[in-house]
Amino acid sequence: MSKDKMKAVVINAPGDYGIQMVDVPDVPDGGLLLQVLACGLCGCDLRTLRSGHHRVTLPFIVGHEVAGKVVATGKDYTGKWQEGEVIAVGPLVFCGKCDFCLEGKFELCENYQEIGQHFQGGFAEYLAIPKGAVERGTILTVPSTLEPWAAAVAEPIASCVHAQEKGRITKGETVLIIGAGPIGCVHTAMAKAAGAKKVIIADVNRIRLDLAVPFGADTCIDTSQVNLVEEMKKETEGKGADVVITANPVPETQVQAVEIARKGGRILLFGGVPPEKERPGINTNLIHYNALEVMGTTIFNARHYKKAMDLLASGAIPLNNFITHRFSLDDFVEGAKIALNGESIKMVIEPKW
Ligand SMILES: [Zn+2]
Ligand SMILES: [Zn+2]
Structure with a gap:
């Protein structure tokens, strides 16, 4: 047959x-x-x-x-x-x-x-x-x-739910998201929903930054024009961000993340770096002396998937x-x-x- x-x-x-x-x-x-x-x-x-x-x-x-x-x-x-x-x-x-x-x-x-x-x-x-x-x-x-x-689209959102669960964003915090692709946009909306006071999104692509605005970004930084580390000092009165999320595959942004995080801050490495690219040269002394938490997450479990579906149904995205x-x-x-x-x-x- x-x-x-x-x-x-x-x-x-x-x-x-x-x-x-x-x-x-x-x-x-x-x-x-x-x-x-x-x-x-x-x-x-x-x-x-x-x-x-x-x-x-x-x-x-x-x-x-x-x-x-x-x-x-x-x-x-x-x-x-x-x-x-x-x-x-x-x-x-x-x-x-x-x-x-x-x-x-x-x-x-x-x-x-x-x-x-x-x-x-x-x-x-x-x-x-x-x-x-x-x-x-x-x-x-x-x-x-x-x-x-x-x-x-609950699937990509579930990965973000997993990361943010580990990142523990709370009310009043300043969050920087590096990368204004779909994942960066979801992280922006979720950070806002978690009560972040200020969410800053950075990207080299102006078009992407403009697309990220409706997700609740308070400030956009066009890193094709300015130095992200310097700009973040201005944005946070020299203190640094409570949470930095790298949502892109560029090793240099992981290096910057530890320079931008506030003392005691959390860094979520969300985007993987392609294996053929050079390992990022992170200043580990900053992790040590500034008591930073550097975290990784990948994929998700059924609990995160359920929460992602609830988020979608709630209109948060x-x-x-x-x-x-x-x-x-x-x-x-x-x-x-x-x-x-x-x-x-x-x-x-x-x-x-
Ligand atoms: Zn996917
Ligand atoms: Zn197993």
Whole structure:
């Protein structure tokens, strides 16, 4: 029997991708088949489109910020989501067996797998959700107040929730966010929601800075024009920022972060530095003598994903400013061009238009 076909964005080789007809995935045993309603385009998807990914074997379908409708449940399925239900799917599948999972620190899982890396992703009409994701993943029913295109972006927001939980921003604090991309914008809105007195956002790109204003930034610093460390002294009467978040891949900004933080301040290293770039030469004496806390976070667990969905539903993230572009699956290549040029904050692809 020949299989049903669907449209999907297939990456055949780095830089070579487009819509193809492929088989609709089988419903995995114990898992789900989703009709994809929305899938967010992430920075790491763009990198994979451009240059491949060490965990992805081409040809492959990426996309991991998904909302969709359950259209079938697999053999021996024991999950709670039923046919017709609209769910949001975070891509992470935790092993449930490593020391960290046993301690409940799923975000540190040694063996986690991801939809869109280990399993085919969501830039397609249908997506298979494996049994492991149903049992040990990050899946939520989409609240009736949220459209699928909005719920899809709970995934990147969950990573920010995780970071800010660790960063403990409290009322009256001054927060600097370096990087005005989608992540920097979310951090800005969240810092404001946490009660920060002053949120400053810095970027080398004036267009991005302007796009970040609606997220609640009190001050924008265009680092193509001024020295960030000097400018921050002026902004904080020489004291420094209580919290500095680096939301970009530039090593130099990590060096600056420890110079900008106030005594006793917290630094969240959110953006990873590409391995081929030089290690940043951080002045560790500043960490020592100024009693700084330098923290890292990556990915998230189900608790952060839930909180991200609550944040979206609460309106704390200005969605119309965050999701700047929505494209149909057919127009994926055109949309990806805009995103690759850095002209969008967040783009969501919706297969059924
Ligand atoms: Zn993402
Ligand atoms: Zn684990």
